[in-house]
Amino acid sequence: MNLKKIYSKNREMYRLLGIMVLWLIFMAFTQSKKFYTGANFLTMAGQFPEYGLMVIGGMLCMMTGGIDLSVVGSANMASILCALTAIRLYGAEGSMGAGGYILFFVIAVIVGLVVGTANGLLVARVKVPPILATLGINELLTGLSVVMTGGAAISKFPKEFCDAFSKNIGGLLPMRVLVFLIAAVVIWFMLERTTYGTKLRLFGTNAHVAEFSGMNTTALILKTYITSGICASIGGLMMLSSYASARADYGSDYTMKAILIMVLGGVSPNGGKGKMSGVITALVLLKLIESGIRRFRSVSDYYVTLIWGAVLLLALVLDYLSTRPKKAKA
Numbered sequence: 260m261n262l263k264k265i266y267s268k269n270r271e272m273y274r275l276l277g278i279m280v281l282w283l284i285f286m287a288f289t290q291s292k293k294f295y296t297g298a299n300f301l302t303m304a305g306q307f308p309e310y311g312l313m314v315i316g317g318m319l320c321m322m323t324g325g326i327d328l329s330v331v332g333s334a335n336m337a338s339i340l341c342a343l344t345a346i347r348l349y350g351a352e353g354s355m356g357a358g359g360y361i362l363f364f365v366i367a368v369i370v371g372l373v374v375g376t377a378n379g380l381l382v383a384r385v386k387v388p389p390i391l392a393t394l395g396i397n398e399l400l401t402g403l404s405v406v407m408t409g410g411a412a413i414s415k416f417p418k419e420f421c422d423a424f425s426k427n428i429g430g431l432l433p434m435r436v437l438v439f440l441i442a443a444v445v446i447w448f449m450l451e452r453t454t455y456g457t458k459l460r461l462f463g464t465n466a467h468v469a470e471f472s473g474m475n476t477t478a479l480i481l482k483t484y485i486t487s488g489i490c491a492s493i494g495g496l497m498m499l500s501s502y503a504s505a506r507a508d509y510g511s512d513y514t515m516k517a518i519l520i521m522v523l524g525g526v527s528p529n530g531g532k533g534k535m536s537g538v539i540t541a542l543v544l545l546k547l548i549e550s551g552i553r554r555f556r557s558v559s560d561y562y563v564t565l566i567w568g569a570v571l572l573l574a575l576v577l578d579y580l581s582t583r584p585k586k587a588k589a
Contacts, residue, residue, distance in 0.1 A: 271525030271537040279544045282551065290554040299550060301427060307546045308439035309334075309497040310513040311539075314520045315439075315446045316490025318538050319483045321521050322463045324530025325382060325389030327487045329374060330517060331510045332400030334495030337370040338505040339404050341420075341496065342413040351415040363420055363499075367492040374400065375488030379481035404507035414504035424500035435497045442490055447535040449486075459483065463530025512564065519567055520545055522574040 286294045293299070313330040320327040341363045348362075349355050374396060381392035424434045450456035458479055462469040470476055499505055522528060523545070524538035552558050552566070 269525075269534060269536060271523070272534070272540045275523065275537070275540045275544050279540070279547060282544070282548060286551045286554070290551065293554045294551055301431075301433065303546050303550050304436050305425070305427075305433040306501070307542060308433075308435040309494050309501055310510065310516055311439050311542050312442055312490045312494035312497065313513060314517045314538060314542060315443055315535065316487035317517050318521050318524070318526045318533050318535075319446070319450075319459065320389065320393075320487050321518075321526045321528060322459050322530055322533045323389075323480060323483055324463050324466065324528075325480075326393060326518070326528075327378065327484060327491075328390065328393040328514055329378060329397040329400060330487065330491035330494070331513050332397035332404070333371060333374045333488050333491040334498055334513075335404050335505070335507055335509055336374070336400045337367040337492035337495035338499040338509070339407055339413060339507070340370060341366050341499060342416045342505040343407065345416040345420075346413075349417050351417075353417050355417045355419045359417070360420060360423065363496055364493070367496050368489055370495075371487075371489030371492035372485055373488075374492070375485030376481065378488065379477075379484035382484065383477040383480040401507055408505070408507055410507065412504040412506040418503055420496075421500045421503045424497065435500065438493065438497065442493065443535060443539065446486070446490075450533075450535060455479075455482070460531050463527075463532070465531075512567075515567060515571065516545065519571045519574065522571065528575065 313334065317327045317330055344362065344366060345355060345359065349359065378389075378393050378396055381387040381396070382389050385392075387395075424438070427433050428437065450459070458469070458474055461472070462474065462476060462479055466476065469479075498509055502509060520541045521533070521538060524533070524541035526533035526538060549563065552563055
């Protein structure tokens with residue numbers, strides 16, 4: 260077995276696994292009683308799916324050489340519409356039943372479809388740079404959400420949905436993680452087992468070559484941003500079940516976290532490169548580090564944000580150094 264060949268196929272994942280092992284050893288020596296508890300690991304597992312869904316959808320956009328900055332706006336819009344619909348149909352204390360759960364997911368898919376289509380058309384047809392198009396859509400969604408809620412949190416709606424997705428299957432697997440895993444398998448299948456993944460990587464590597472090869476690049480971009488929008492909106496449902504309320508400014512730091520995880524996981528900001536295994540490894544590592552840092556009382560949450568910003572800049576620099584062409588030897 261050629262270990263060097265195995266490592267070269269997914270360097271980012273193995274590097275992250277090495278960092279993860281070192282971090283777990285560090286926590287064992289410093290905060291083992293607080294960190295290594297079943298309750299802590301269950302809490303971590305229940306928290307990451309809400310922005311993890313934004314990550315696995317957003318990675319597709321980054322693989323095209325673009326970006327989706329509207330994920331948080333989509334998530335909050337979906338959760339707000341679901342909460343308002345539940346109040347209108349069932350009242351503040353009514354019973355939703357199975358039909359209510361299905362309705363929530365239908366609303367989330369519709370929100371993701373509309374937002375993704377708007378992003379895709381702006382990028383593919385109007386030729387607006389992805390960073391500007393998705394940022395504008397995000398601000399529009401946030402503004403609409405503020406108008407719809409008056410800037411306040413919506414919490415007086417039936418909590419059956421929240422209770423259902425806050426439960427653990429067999430006491431070990433949070434329901435939110437199950438939703439995330441299903442979405443991750445679907446995205447992985449799209450990338451690795453269909454022509455969509457091949458086309459996505461080709462377009463991200465060289466958009467002009469993809470166009471001259473006869474590829475329908477408009478349809479590809481639309482499909483990519485729609486998938487990202489749907490994943491983000493379902494992430495909004497997970498936020499709704501976690502917070503038991505909906506608000507226009509929830510998850511304000513999730514966009515930065517999502518970008519950080521994508522880059523750490525090996526998704527190139529220049530496009531054409533990315534694997535689900537690396538992204539999920541980065542997602543787990545980020546949550547382990549975040550939870551570990553919070554075990555130290557002397558470290559403020561403000562420092563956590565500072566650390567993520569510094570790590571993101573470092574990851575971008577490392578990506579640039581690893582992808583720039585090497586000078587030929589004389």
